[in-house]
Amino acid sequence: MKTYVIETENLVREYKGQRVVDRLNMHVPEGRIYALLGRNGAGKTTTMKMLPNLVRPSGGTFFLFGRQNAGPDKQNYRRIGSVIETPAFYENLTARENLEILARLRGRHRKDTIERALCAVNLEKESRKLFREYSLGMKQRLGLAAAIMHEPELLILDEPMNGLDPVGIQMTRRYLQQLCREKGTTILISSHVLNEIEQLADMVGVIHKGRLLEETSLQELYRRSRRYAQFRLSDVEKASLLLERRFHISDYAATGGNTLRLYEHIDQRADINRVFVSEGIAVSGISVGAGRLEDYFTELVGGGEIG
Numbered sequence: 066m067k068t069y070v071i072e073t074e075n076l077v078r079e080y081k082g083q084r085v086v087d088r089l090n091m092h093v094p095e096g097r098i099y100a101l102l103g104r105n106g107a108g109k110t111t112t113m114k115m116l117p118n119l120v121r122p123s124g125g126t127f128f129l130f131g132r133q134n135a136g137p138d139k140q141n142y143r144r145i146g147s148v149i150e151t152p153a154f155y156e157n158l159t160a161r162e163n164l165e166i167l168a169r170l171r172g173r174h175r176k177d178t179i180e181r182a183l184c185a186v187n188l189e190k191e192s193r194k195l196f197r198e199y200s201l202g203m204k205q206r207l208g209l210a211a212a213i214m215h216e217p218e219l220l221i222l223d224e225p226m227n228g229l230d231p232v233g234i235q236m237t238r239r240y241l242q243q244l245c246r247e248k249g250t251t252i253l254i255s256s257h258v259l260n261e262i263e264q265l266a267d268m269v270g271v272i273h274k275g276r277l278l279e280e281t282s283l284q285e286l287y288r289r290s291r292r293y294a295q296f297r298l299s300d301v302e303k304a305s306l307l308l309e310r311r312f313h314i315s316d317y318a319a320t321g322g323n324t325l326r327l328y329e330h331i332d333q334r335a336d337i338n339r340v341f342v343s344e345g346i347a348v349s350g351i352s353v354g355a356g357r358l359e360d361y362f363t364e365l366v367g368g369g370e371i372g
Contacts (some may be wrong), residue, residue: 077124087275100266145218152208182210201228290356299347
């Protein structure tokens with residue numbers, strides 16, 4: 066039987082009569098990295114705020130570590146680390162001084178807690194710099210240092226890659242994977258960088274207009290992903306008619322940018338190409354691929370940017 070560190074039951078949050086989280090049922094297994102994906106305004110951040118009781122639910126409930134939420138819980142706070150929205154620190158203090166204040170407020174900690182946290186996010190050489198002098202990426206990394214400083218069992222990270230350069234993204238990804246593998250830390254993360262999530266997460270949940278459309282493991286997603294042949298064409302509409310009338314193919318999709326994706330009879334792509342050309346359709350490219358996280362997301366919620 067799976068152990069869930071986070072489990073929600075019909076979780077609801079309303080603002081001024083508008084439902085931004087709508088009967089959410091989410092299951093985050095222990096020791097896994099779970100990615101919550103959705104466009105801007107889908108309800109990701111609000112969901113994450115409810116879990117540490119930064120925002121109270123309007124309905125439903127949730128369980129943390131198997132215990133039903135009953136409001137603020139000091140015991141749970143010691144087991145959770147979070148970075149939600151922009152990390153808040155004292156602008157006129159250094160990174161080290163900010164972490165020292167947090168360490169005193171939290172109480173019990175190791176002597177080398179602060180140094181270990183700064184080293185984990187590669188800020189040990191910048192620890193004497195004032196927070197207001199930090200770049201956005203450095204502020205994000207300091208927020209992560211504050212979240213991991215007390216070695217929590219659960220990390221809740223809202224867009225932790227925001228503002229990071231490619232090196233910072235890679236470093237953060239590796240560190241989170243290490244936390245999960247070596248310490249068994251459970252991580253709930255949101256991100257708009259789908260290719261990063263594909264390399265990081267064990268599970269994904271897709272939220273759209275406050276509702277969880279689906280949650281699945283990456284392993285299951287890849288198992289379900291289908292191979293396809295993709296044609297780049299001068300006339301997608303005419304090509305679609307030819308597929309149906311000449312080849313009796315119905316399992317295809319126009320994916321934008323003058324491309325058409327074929328999910329059946331892939332091995333006939335050479336014959337199909339000849340017919341397209343003979344009918345006056347210019348074919349500028351043919352490729353074979355398999356579904357990705359981006360395709361899965363787009364199929365569930367439609368086109369447009371994720372964020």
